[in-house]
Amino acid sequence: MTQLIDSSGLGQAQAPPPFPQPGRVEASSDLADELLCGAQLLPRYDNQEFYSVGLQQHVHDSVRAASPEGFDWLTNQIKERLGQWPYCVLVNGLCFDEGNKLFVAINRAFGELVARPYEKPRAQLVHYIQPATDLRSARGGQETERFHTDTADWDPPVEIISMACVRPDHEGGGRSRVLDVETIRDEVNKHLGSEMLERLESRPVPWQIAPYCGGGVSWRPVLTKSSICWRRYTIDLAMNVEGASLPEEMLASLEAFENVIAATTRTADFLMQEGQLLFSDNTKTIHSRTPISAGDASNRLMIRSWIRTS
Numbered sequence: 001m002t003q004l005i006d007s008s009g010l011g012q013a014q015a016p017p018p019f020p021q022p023g024r025v026e027a028s029s030d031l032a033d034e035l036l037c038g039a040q041l042l043p044r045y046d047n048q049e050f051y052s053v054g055l056q057q058h059v060h061d062s063v064r065a066a067s068p069e070g071f072d073w074l075t076n077q078i079k080e081r082l083g084q085w086p087y088c089v090l091v092n093g094l095c096f097d098e099g100n101k102l103f104v105a106i107n108r109a110f111g112e113l114v115a116r117p118y119e120k121p122r123a124q125l126v127h128y129i130q131p132a133t134d135l136r137s138a139r140g141g142q143e144t145e146r147f148h149t150d151t152a153d154w155d156p157p158v159e160i161i162s163m164a165c166v167r168p169d170h171e172g173g174g175r176s177r178v179l180d181v182e183t184i185r186d187e188v189n190k191h192l193g194s195e196m197l198e199r200l201e202s203r204p205v206p207w208q209i210a211p212y213c214g215g216g217v218s219w220r221p222v223l224t225k226s227s228i229c230w231r232r233y234t235i236d237l238a239m240n241v242e243g244a245s246l247p248e249e250m251l252a253s254l255e256a257f258e259n260v261i262a263a264t265t266r267t268a269d270f271l272m273q274e275g276q277l278l279f280s281d282n283t284k285t286i287h288s289r290t291p292i293s294a295g296d297a298s299n300r301l302m303i304r305s306w307i308r309t310s
Contacts, residue, residue, distance in 0.1 A: 019178075019270040020086045025077045027093035031070040036095045038066025039102040047100075048118050050125040056108045063105035075109040078279055082160070086180050086268060087284040091277040096164055100126045103303060106277070107162045111309035114158060117212050129163075129302040131174075131292050143233060147179060147261050147286040151306060152231035153210040155218040160307040161280045161287075165272040169300040173292035178268045179261060181228045181284045187264050188223075192256055199253055201225070205246060206238035217244045222257065227283040232258055261286070272302070282306075 042062055049055055064071040074091070081089045096102050103126060107113050115125045121133050135143040151157040168174070188197045204219035207229070217238045222230055235254065238244045246254075269290075272278060280287060292298045 017266065017268055019090050019268050022084070023081050023086050023089045025074070025081065025089055025091045027074060027091060029093065031067060031074065032093050032095045034067035034070060035063060035074075035102055035105075036097060038063040039097045039099070039105065041066070042099075042101050044099045045101070047120075047124045047126055050100075050104055050113065051115070051118065053112055056104060056113055059101050060105045060108035063102055064109075071105075071109075075106065078106075079110070082279055082281055085182060086178065087281040088178050088180075088268075089279045090270070090272075091279075092275075094275055094277055096166075096275060100303060103162075103164055103277075103305070107305045107307055110160055110162075110279075111307045113305045114308045115306060116210065125305065127304045129304055131294070131298045131300060132296040138233065138236075141291065144289050145291055146232065147177070147258075147288045148231040149229050149282050149286055151282070152229055152234040153208055154213055155207070155209055155220075157229060158282055158306040159309045161282050161304065162307060163272075163278045163280075163302050163304045165274055165276050165278075166301040166303060167299055168271060168273055169292050169294065169298045171293055171298075172271060173290060173294065173298065174300050175269055175271045175290040176278065177288045177290065178280060179264065179266070179286050181223070181226065183264070183266050184228060184261060184286070185223065187260050187266065188257065191260050196253060196256065197223070199250070200257060203250060205235050205250065205254070206241070206244035207231075207234050208238040208241065217241050222254070228286060229283075230261075230286050 042059060045055065045059075078089045078091065094102070104113065113125055115127065116123045118124060121128065131142075137143045137146060149157055150161050185197060188200065200223045201221055204221050206217045206219055209216050209218050220229060222228065232254070239246065292300060
């Protein structure tokens, strides 16, 4: 069962829990050196070339060959932890090459790296996340500061998100925040009641599908017994499509749900450091980041991939 910090109410002033220990993996310096050497033996590839599944596999096989036992140990450790609470894994100790080949190699062990059609700077297979390219929210701030799952405008969304820290914000902004589905369900039940929990499970809501995925609207619930899909603005955009309206009761339920997850003190809150690698189950977690005071002037840089496992 999930080991959780008890909270008797919303918005209490207490320190958020750090990244959970069961999700941590430590790579040895020897393994880090071997994998980096394997990556550096390969030529530099353009980001667009990584859309090729064949190249993804070649990079995976080449890097793995530098340390087969070590590579398999690392990826198996990640897979094992990803399948249980907290459904996310933080890897320490790796050293990444500038061409992102080690990043691609590790990700390929979990499935096919996928992305929206190539279009710099916002659409690349290895996606560069910087404050200057963040989406502004119509409700203020940045969309990345609001809890969400990735690719909510795909049907179905991707299963795994992978992210590595190239440079943290020099003022400590942009802390990563992750909340798992078991905690979410418990918070909804505690603060909104079992009837609301059942409503979010049983009543589908509209999701706008990206034009490059065919467009239109897909209907699915926010919660199931073991999964979550959440990105409020994707639902809001779908509401502009004819026939995709929701009754006031359901709109109020979505608002209450968003307020509960935004206020919970049970969110893992941590600052990713250079070289750290984070894997998240995109069907069992939602994530966000804290504000960055320097805004677009911040040098914070993360790289991210989306991984389709089936």
